[in-house]
Amino acid sequence: MAFQLNKSECYHFKTQEELTNQLVLEKKTTSRISIKNFIDRNCIVTNDKYYGDSESKITFIKEGLQDFCKLIKIPSMLLVEIKEEGLSSQLLNDRIKNLKDKIQGYDFILNEKNEVLGCVSKSYKDISNYSFIDKIMTNKNLKIDDFDYSSAFLINTKLSLRLLSKEFKVERERNKFHIKNDKSRIGLEFRNSMVGTSAISALIFIERLICSNGLSVVAGQENWRVVHRGSNHTFDERIESMVLPILRKMNYYKKWIDMLMTLSFSPTLLVQNKATKLIYDLFPLNKNEIEERKKFVGRNVQEFDINRIKRIPYRLKGQFSSRVFDSPYRNDASMFDFINIFTEHAQMLKPQRRLENEESAGKLANWIYQNRKKFN
Numbered sequence: 001m002a003f004q005l006n007k008s009e010c011y012h013f014k015t016q017e018e019l020t021n022q023l024v025l026e027k028k029t030t031s032r033i034s035i036k037n038f039i040d041r042n043c044i045v046t047n048d049k050y051y052g053d054s055e056s057k058i059t060f061i062k063e064g065l066q067d068f069c070k071l072i073k074i075p076s077m078l079l080v081e082i083k084e085e086g087l088s089s090q091l092l093n094d095r096i097k098n099l100k101d102k103i104q105g106y107d108f109i110l111n112e113k114n115e116v117l118g119c120v121s122k123s124y125k126d127i128s129n130y131s132f133i134d135k136i137m138t139n140k141n142l143k144i145d146d147f148d149y150s151s152a153f154l155i156n157t158k159l160s161l162r163l164l165s166k167e168f169k170v171e172r173e174r175n176k177f178h179i180k181n182d183k184s185r186i187g188l189e190f191r192n193s194m195v196g197t198s199a200i201s202a203l204i205f206i207e208r209l210i211c212s213n214g215l216s217v218v219a220g221q222e223n224w225r226v227v228h229r230g231s232n233h234t235f236d237e238r239i240e241s242m243v244l245p246i247l248r249k250m251n252y253y254k255k256w257i258d259m260l261m262t263l264s265f266s267p268t269l270l271v272q273n274k275a276t277k278l279i280y281d282l283f284p285l286n287k288n289e290i291e292e293r294k295k296f297v298g299r300n301v302q303e304f305d306i307n308r309i310k311r312i313p314y315r316l317k318g319q320f321s322s323r324v325f326d327s328p329y330r331n332d333a334s335m336f337d338f339i340n341i342f343t344e345h346a347q348m349l350k351p352q353r354r355l356e357n358e359e360s361a362g363k364l365a366n367w368i369y370q371n372r373k374k375f376n
Contacts, residue, residue, distance in 0.1 A: 001048055001082065001083060001084065001085045001086075001087075001088070002048070002079070002080045002081060002082055002083070002088065003048050003049070003060075003065065003079040003080055003082070003088040003092075004047075004048055004049040004059075005059075005060055005061060005062050005065060005080070006059055006060065006061045006113070006115050007061065008061045008062060008063060008155065008156045009154075009155075009156065010153075010154070010155045010156075010350065010351045010352065011153065011154040011155075011351070012151065012152075012153055012351055013151060013152040013153070013154070014151055015149070016149040016152075019133075019152045019154075019161075020130075020133070022154060023128070023129045023130040023133060023154075023159075024130060026128070026129060026130065026154075026157065027128040027129070027130040027131075029111055029112035030109065030110070030111055030112075030117070030128070030157065030194060031109075031110050031111075032107045032108070032109055032110070032120070032126065033107060033108050033110060034104070034106075034107050034108075035103050035104055035106050035107060035108060035119070036104035036105075038051065038052065039096075039100050039103075039104050041053050041055065044089075044093050045088075045089040045092040045093050045096070046089055047089065048085065048086065048087075048088040048089050051092075051116075056114070057114070058108065058110065058114045058115065058116055059113075059114065059115050059116070060115065060116045061115050061116065061117060061156065062076075063117065063118060063156050063195070063197070064108075064109075064115065064116030064117050064118055064119070064195075065079065065116070067116075067118045067119040067195065067196070067197070068108075068116065068119050070119075071099075071102075071103050071106060071119055072092070072095040072096060072099050072103060073095065073099070074091065074092070074095055078091075079091065079092070105121065105122055106119050106120065106121055106122070107119065107120050107121075107122065107124075109126075109157070109194060109195045109196075117156055117157055117194075117195050118156075118157070118193075118194075118195025118196055118197060119195075119196065120195065120196040120228075121196075123229060124196050124228050124229070125228040125229055125235055126194055126228065127192065127194070127200075127228070127235075128194065129154070129157065129159040129192055129194060132159065132190075132192040132200070133159075133161065135236065135239050135240075136161065136190050136239075139239070139240055139243055140240065141240060141241070141243045141244050141247065142243050142247070144163075146165060146166055146167060147163040147164060147165055147166065147187065147188070148163065148164045148166060148187075149162075149163060149164075150162040150163060150164045150187060150205070150207060153351050153354075153355060155351055155352050155355075156195065157193060157194035157195050158191070158192075158193045158194075158195070158197060158198070159190075159191065159192045159193075160189055160190075160191050160355060161189065161190045161191075162187060162188075162189050162205045162207075163187045163188050163189075163190075163205075164185045164186070164187035164205070164207060165185065165186055165187050165188075165250060168185070168186040168187075168250045168251065168253070168254055169183055169184065169185045169186065169254075170183070170184045170186075170254055170257040170258055170261070171183045171184075172261060182208070182261075183208075183209045184206055184207065184208045184209065184257050185206070185207050185209065186204065186205075186206055186250050186253050186254065186257070187204075187205045187206070187207065188202055188203070188204065188205055188243075188246060188247075189202070189203040189204070189205035189216050190202055190203075191203070196228065199225040199226055199227045199228065200225065200226040200227075200228070200239060200242070201224060201225045201226075202224045202225075202242055202243060202246045203216050203217060203224075203246075203359075203362075204216070204217040204246065204249065204250070204253055204362075205217075206253065206257065206362075208340060208343070216355070216358045216359045216361075216362045217253070217362035217363075217365065217366055224242055224245055224246050225242070226238045226239055226242050256365075256366075256369050257336065259369055259372055260334065260335045260336035260339065260365060260368065260369060261334050261335075261336040262334065263334060263335040263336075263368065263372060263375045263376070264332070264333070264334060264335070264375070265333040265334055265335055265337060265338045266375060267305075267306045267307075267309040267310045268306050269374065269375050270309060270368075271302050271305045271306045271309065272302070273371055273374045273375075275364065275367060275368070276305050276309075278360070278363060278364045278367055279309060279312070279364065281360050281363075282342045282357060282360050282361060282364065283312055283315075283316065283342070285308075289308065292304070293305075312338075312341060313325035313330075313333070313338070313341055316341050316342070316344075316345045317341060318341075318344040318345060318347075319344075320340070320344055321337065321340055321341045321344050324337045325337070325341075335365075335368050335375070336365075339361055339364060339365045339368075342357060342360075342361040342364075343357070343358055343361050345357070346358050346361070
């Protein structure tokens with residue numbers, strides 16, 4: 001039968017106190033144990049769920065199994081689709097036996113329930129999320145008193161911390177849409193993973209205050225990322241220096257927001273300039289739409305995409321985006337209004353999907369800004 005997985009823990013922290021309390025608990029209950037320990041004990045996978053022996057057993061969450069399967073070169077989806085009882089266990093045991101010399105150089109990351117959260121190499125420089133927050137809050141380059149806490153997410157030890165600058169913001173009066181003061185604050189988003197799934201990174205974070213919509217912009221510079229490697233001294237130095245380049249970009253994003261609020265929303269220009277894939281990544285075609293689109297060629301495909309993008313504001317609209325797109329002045333909607341349809345909708349999604357959508361919305365917004373001359 002399908003390999004049995006435990007559910008990942010997901011949290012959204014609206015206050016810094018809630019975040020700190022959870023990270024203290026996480027630090028106490030997360031451990032790292034060598035896979036060699038299991039191999040030396042001749043442990044096996046049993047009941048399509050457990051790995052261990054009579055002494056102790058561990059189980060897996062989805063991300064932990066994915067990590068382990070990468071290590072032993074099995075598609076994790078294969079294990080969860082198998083129907084025959086015991087076959088998943090047999091397949092895993094065969095691969096563990098054949099690759100034991102390789103995998104004993106890796107460690108499991110476990111929680112207090114003995115669930116595998118991920119796998120890391122011996123050289124992996126782990127840093128608890130609690131320690132990571134401390135390094136951010138005490139970073140000499142950051143000047144933490146210049147920022148307010150916004151929110152944080154924790155998904156299987158993957159932390160996203162959002163801070164908003166007290167200085168950098170964009171404000172506009174938009175009385176025709178009954179928005180007296182449309183204010184967006186610019187800040188930073190810091191990410192860390194205790195299970196080796198990603199490097200430490202810093203992003204631009206933008207929050208539109210009237211609806212608390214979030215937008216994460218990956219600016220794509222290698223010096224805004226720190227891999228979990230190296231000595232303690234150089235590791236801390238790299239985290240310290242990671243902040244400076246992105247701080248210098250914050251004023252740039254004031255102009256970035258201002259430009260997106262100036263550009264008119266145009267489904268035709270979005271399609272003609274090949275933004276369709278970015279938009280469909282945010283709001284995918286359903287099965288019927290996929291089949292319908294296949295019937296068209298050339299300009300007819302473009303017409304299909306234009307009409308579909310025209311309808312997005314009415315299919316996804318929320319309380320605040322409807323002020324613009326249900327207004328008699330909806331033809332004055334901006335590209336920033338269009339982006340905020342997706343970020344407002346993202347608030348209704350589960351944490352993992354929400355973060356993915358907010359980052360995808362940031363990619364679309366950044367693409368529009370970089371191609372802004374094509375939309376004038």
